[in-house]
Amino acid sequence: MLCFNLYAASHAFIRLYTPHLERLDLTYPQFLVLLSLRDQDRQGVGTLGATLAMETNTLSPLLKRMTAAGLVTRVRSQQDERRVVVALTETGRVRAAQAAEVPGCIARDSGMTEESYHQTLKTLQLLRAQIDTAAQQARRGA
Amino acid sequence: MLCFNLYAASHAFIRLYTPHLERLDLTYPQFLVLLSLRDQDRQGVGTLGATLAMETNTLSPLLKRMTAAGLVTRVRSQQDERRVVVALTETGRVRAAQAAEVPGCIARDSGMTEESYHQTLKTLQLLRAQIDTAAQQARRGA
DNA sequence: CCAAAATAAGTCGCGCACGACTTTATCACA
DNA sequence: TGTGATAAAGTCGTGCGCGACTTATTTTGG
Numbered sequence: 571m572l573c574f575n576l577y578a579a580s581h582a583f584i585r586l587y588t589p590h591l592e593r594l595d596l597t598y599p600q601f602l603v604l605l606s607l608r609d610q611d612r613q614g615v616g617t618l619g620a621t622l623a624m625e626t627n628t629l630s631p632l633l634k635r636m637t638a639a640g641l642v643t644r645v646r647s648q649q650d651e652r653r654v655v656v657a658l659t660e661t662g663r664v665r666a667a668q669a670a671e672v673p674g675c676i677a678r679d680s681g682m683t684e685e686s687y688h689q690t691l692k693t694l695q696l697l698r699a700q701i702d703t704a705a706q707q708a709r710r711g712a
Numbered sequence: 713m714l715c716f717n718l719y720a721a722s723h724a725f726i727r728l729y730t731p732h733l734e735r736l737d738l739t740y741p742q743f744l745v746l747l748s749l750r751d752q753d754r755q756g757v758g759t760l761g762a763t764l765a766m767e768t769n770t771l772s773p774l775l776k777r778m779t780a781a782g783l784v785t786r787v788r789s790q791q792d793e794r795r796v797v798v799a800l801t802e803t804g805r806v807r808a809a810q811a812a813e814v815p816g817c818i819a820r821d822s823g824m825t826e827e828s829y830h831q832t833l834k835t836l837q838l839l840r841a842q843i844d845t846a847a848q849q850a851r852r853g854a
Numbered sequence: 855c856c857a858a859a860a861t862a863a864g865t866c867g868c869g870c871a872c873g874a875c876t877t878t879a880t881c882a883c884a
Numbered sequence: 885t886g887t888g889a890t891a892a893a894g895t896c897g898t899g900c901g902c903g904a905c906t907t908a909t910t911t912t913g914g
Contacts, residue, residue: 571747571815571833572725572815572829572832572833572836573722573725573726573729573815573818574744574764575833575836575837575840576718576721576722576725576836577722577725577726577740577744577765578764578765578840579718579722579836579839579840579843580715580718580719580721580722581765581871581872582765582840582843582844582847583714583715583718583719583843584715584719584871585847585872586843586846586847586850587715588872588873589850597898597899597900598719598900599899599900599901600899602716602719605713614862614863615862615863615864616861616862616863622716622720623719623720623723623724624900624901624902625901625902625903626862626863626864627863627864627865627866627901627902627903627904628900628901628902629863629864630863630864630865631864631865631899631900632899632900635899650861650862650909650910651862651908651909651910652861652862652863652908652909652910653861653862653863653909654862654863654864673713673714673715676715676846679846679849679850680842680843680845680846681842681845681846682842687714689835690714690835690839691713691714691717693831693832693835694714694717694718694721695717697721697832698717698720698721698724700822700823700824701721701724701725701728701822702724703822703823704728704818704821704822704823705724705727705728707821708728708731708821723901723902726901727902730902730903739869739870740870741869741870741871742869756892756893757892757893757894758891758892758893766870766871766872767871767872767873768892768893768894769871769872769873769874769893769894769895769896770870770871770872771893771894772893772894772895773869773870773894773895774869774870777869792879792880792891792892793878793879793880793892794878794879794880794891794892794893795879795892795893796892796893796894
């Protein structure tokens with residue numbers, strides 16, 4: 571059961587993150603959004619969703635909550651009135667910098683070797699690529 | 713970002729399962745419950761949760777829905793009135809048998825080699841073990 | 855130039871996930 | 885033997901995740 575092990579490992583890993591994120595008043599998906607904006611500020615909702623593998627119907631309410639928390643701003647693009655540009659506030663930038671510390675902190679605590687970390691990461695990236703291929707074939711078949 | 717890749721791969725894999733499960737009127741967690749009961753019928757809620765990495769506050773409503781769908785029965789144990797024993801109905805047993813076909817079906821479609829499947833599985837099981845160790849250490853630290 | 859298709863974001867409903875808490879039953883032991 | 889600790893299941897509230905649908909804007913083909 572490959573799928574179950576993915577499912578269980580993913581949730582377990584997020585549970586490991588949770589105490590650190592709670593201190594920053596962040597949920598795991600909100601943490602991902604902050605890191606993505608830290609890497610590349612002023613993204614559209616769709617772009618954000620593409621990199622984080624989230625749909626707009628997940629992101630829209632999430633971004634609304636983050637706006638309410640004063641972490642990001644959402645403004646309509648003037649070139650294309652359909653697009654909404656998400657950007658970090660000053661508070662958001664500071665919080666993102668703090669959030670960026672967490673993964674290293676977890677890695678240190680978990681006592682994983684640099685090597686097995688990268689090996690596992692490579693395996694997962696390959697797996698994701700295979701899943702995406704299979705998903706596209708399934709879509710073509712339907 | 714090991715954690716993000718786990719998160720994304722897990723959701724992507726479940727999305728791959730979804731069309732097959734919809735035909736059986738099952739969600740992914742319900743599918744896991746059926747397979748677990750097929751392997752070992754008449755389990756307590758806690759036992760089920762331990763093998764599937766779910767809390768009782770997730771399982772209780774889920775099992776209620778499965779009971780309403782006629783897939784399982786829930787009866788209080790007579791030896792220990794705290795325990796609730798979950799068992800497959802006849803419908804549930806048939807559905808579980810159909811559900812058991814799905815993973816092989818996915819594996820076939822995804823075109824993964826037997827070897828890379830087992831290699832990935834081993835990597836994930838090792839990772840889960842490491843996460844569990846780290847989680848226990850964190851709990852001790854707190 | 856304009857109607858139809860495509861695109862971007864959002865709303866709605868339902869089912870998990872899970873922290874915090876409650877209820878009920880069993881156990882431990884002074 | 886009673887009483888506090890422990891254990892099993894469940895309830896409640898909040899936040900995703902996502903299928904189905906809506907709204908508003910741009911693009912495109914006739």
